[in-house]
Amino acid sequence: MDIERSRDRFAPHYLEHEKWKLGDYGAHPIDKYLRPGRIPHIWCSGCGLGISMTCFISALEESGLPLDKNCVVSGIGCTGRVAGYLKLDSYHTTHGRPIPFATGLKLGNPELTVTVFSGDGDLFAIGGNHFIHAARRNVDINVICVNNFNYGMTGGQVGPTTHLKARTTTTPYGNFEQAFNLPHVAVASGAVYVARWTTLHARRLKASIKEALLKKGFCFIEIIAPCPTAYGRRNRLGTGLNEMKYYKEHSVIRHNADPAEAELVLGGDILVGKFRDEEKPTFLDMQKEGTLDVMSGKGGSKK
Amino acid sequence: MNQREILTGEHFMNGDEASAEGAIAAGCRFFAGYPITPATEIAERMSRRLPEVGGIYIQMEDELASMGAILGASWAGVKTMTATSGPGFSLMMENYGLGVMTETPCVIVDIMRGGPSTGLPTLVSQGDVMQSRWGTHGDIGVIAFTPSSPQEMFDCTIKAFNLSEQFRLPVVVLGDEIVGHMTEKVVIPKKEDIKLYSRRKPKVKPNNYLPFAPDDDLVPPMACAGEGYNVHVTGLTHDERGYPVINAEAQEKLVGRIVDKIRKNANKIIEYEEIKTRGSDVVVVAYGSVSRCGKEAVRMARAEKMNVGLLRPLTIWPFPEKRLRKLSEKVKAFVVPEVNYGQIAFEVERCVASNSQTLLLPKMGGDIHTPEDIFKGIKEMI
Known part of the structure; x- marks a missing residue:
């Protein structure tokens, strides 16, 4: 209707x-x-979020997973708005806290497939600690981080992934902080699946999201995305199209690469690919197994 | 396993443990928390008990996450709880607000200790009373209990679950360190004698469902994740569809309702105990552990033929203001001992100022009043 x-x-x-x-x-x-009546969306022209969301939808469709059992959780920011457009059970939570919320959602009902869709500031500055610990616990959720290198929603301030020396509204003299290398953080924290693509790699990105949706454990996908309005403009990166051209010329696909080498430098190459794909028991597997062992007297410390 | 759900019988346990047992008896099957004195015993007991009844215990990385996780699990359809003390309660304020805004049932047990900041980790205070009321930004409707014994920690935790499910909001159990660590007899009733309430489910099909359209009691029926309703839930101001609407009209409608659903149902929520208030010249208003000393002070005053009574709010929020106004018509003065520098005393004064005097008996925390302290206050006002 x-x-x-x-x-x-x-x-x-x-x-x-x-x-x-x-x-x-x-x-x-x-x-x-998509939720009826919610389009047009709030994103700027040239923004990478439309592609990111479309890739997620296509992956979801191809995965064959039941839509009613799929949930999306977002934090705050431009990417945070993804939850509001998808016609799924969708939760737009507080800044930095989508991962704890998603953890509760998944553990509360393990039948659900839970995907966190949020930005670099939300997931790695204010929410950085939650990311590390959810990955460490291997909670069975997927985390998609759209990395546009700055706080877009508030007008383009420096963030934890902002390139060294880049200009933002709060680094008028250039950013003098080292940036997070997100795949490296994810692998070091214990994520079982780690991939990075740019918004140019739509098909590969879709394939990765599909793999993550179907995989058990903590899966992390970084999407390098243009933010021409806030970040691109101040760093002379041109329009969204110019950035896509840049991705085409400077992306290097190298699966299983050492994520330590995935650092990003302004004007440098972008290492993309699937860096990690391994099997590990999830939090729930461990919890069930451990509890049953003790209760049946098989192992653990009885008290 | 099921006979472990409700440990019917008489027990000797502390308030923290009693609260955990109350939660299990109320049907809580998810606990997320972070260790903090003097509430740690709740987490410890939940970590042992929840697996026995098929529930999940998770120790999160901090209280911000604990609060976020119980909201998420509540949307998964589970009854959920966290427990903390002052410093952790401060961290929970952010997602406490999200819980109120998204109308998410859950229970927060806050075992109050001396503050501000790290304060007195192992010693009592009642400093979080106003924080539970106004600690998160914006206007909110609040329900908070102030139990005064391990038995009440058990009972109030069950009541907190029932009200959180009924009115769809995080409900706070404000224990204090003394009540939390005091060990007393706790009677756990039979399963059939424990009344439980669960959130109302939508009766309409997904296409006709407006997730934030309230029923007559101002509470909307709740569809959880995975039930096919595709609900959007946001901490932004939203309309009845749950979609963000950023204007004054939507704010008025939504926030007005989430405050009103408590205000207008206050009579159904408020609980208090009254002792010999009829014909009294002075009434002691005390809550939590201090109310026990208040009772003794009233006994001492009565023994000296003074007309003194006691009002003990069990729900500190909503505050029993109507009852206090009514009492003030005949009572000369109200004496309010509390382990803070004046929080509820000002509420009492607000209600009774036109008729009666209010005497605050403050204590900064670390210890509670002796009955003699309160008796002295009574004598001053009689």
Whole structure:
């Protein structure tokens, strides 16, 4: 019904400008994954979030997982708004806290597939500690971090992934802090699946998200994304399209690369690929096994 | 395993343990917490007991995460709890607000110790009373209990779960260090004698469901994750669909309702104990551990033929203001001993100022009043 309504709203526009007849167009194939009435979204032109979200939707579709058992949890920021557009059980929580919330959601109902979709500031500055510990515990959730190298929502301040020497509204003399190398952090913290792609690598990104959705354990995917409005402009990176060209010229795909080598430098190459894919028992596996062992007298310390 | 759910019988346990047992009896099956004196015993007991009844215990990296995790698990459809003390309670304020805004049922047990900051980790205070009311930013509806014995720690924890499920908000059990660590007889009733309430579920199909459209009691039915309702839940101001709407009208409607659902149902929530208030010239208003000394002070005053009574709020929020106003018509003065520098005394004064005097008996924490301290206050006002 809502699709009908949006058709009505946009029909004259399409008919007039595209010389189309009613019936020549219809719902977009991914419309059924989006909440009716929520588009247009708030993201700027050239932003990488649309591609990131579309890749997630395509991956979800291909995974064959039941939509009603899929949840998305976001924090605060531009990426935080993803939860509000997806027609799933979706939770837009507090700044930095989507991972604890997702941890509760997953442990409360292990049938759910839980994906955290949030930004670099949310997940690695204010929420950095939660990331490390969820990865360490191997909670069975997926974390997708759209890394646009700054706080976009608040106008472009320096963040934990901002390139060294980059200009932001709060680093007018250039950033003098070292940036986080996110795949390295994830692997060191214990994530069982770690990949990085740029928004140019839409198909590979989709394949990675699908793998993460179907994999047990703490999976982490970093998406390098342009933020032409806030970050690109101040660092002369050009439009979103210019950044995509940059990704094309400077991305180096190297699966199983040592994540220590995945550091990002302004104007340098971008190492992408799947860096880690291993099996490890999850928090719930360990908890179940350990508790049962003690209760049945098989092991552990009885008290 | 099931006979371990409710440990019917008489026990000798401390308030912290009693609270944990209350939670299990109330159906709590998820606990996320972080160790902190004097609430650690709750986490320890939950870590042992929850697996016995098929529940999950997780020790999070901090209290911010603990609070976030219990909200998440609540949306997964589970009854959830965390326990902490002042410094941790401060950290929980952020997601306490999220719980109120997203109308998420859960229980926070705060065993109060001396503050501010690290303060007196092992010693008593009642310094978090106003924090439970106003600690998170913005206007909120609040329910908080102030139990005064291990038995009440058990009972109030069950009540807290029931009210959190009924009114969809985080409910606070404000124990204090003395009540938490005091060991006394605790009677756990039979399963059939424990009344439990669970959140109302939507009766309509997903397409017709407005997740934040309230019923007559101002509380919306709750669809949890995985039930096919595709609910969007946000800490942003939202409309009845749950979608963000950033304007004054939506704010008025939403926040007005989440405050009103407690205010307008206050009569159903408020509980207090009254001792010999009829015909009294002076009434002691005391809560938590201090109320025990208050009772003794009243006994001492009565023995000397003074007309003194006691009002003990069991729900400190919502505050029994109507009852106090009514009492003030005949009572000359109210004496308020509390282990802080004046929090509830000002609430009492607000309610009774036009008719009666209020005497605050403050104590900064570390120790509570002796009955003699309170008796002295009574004599001053009689």
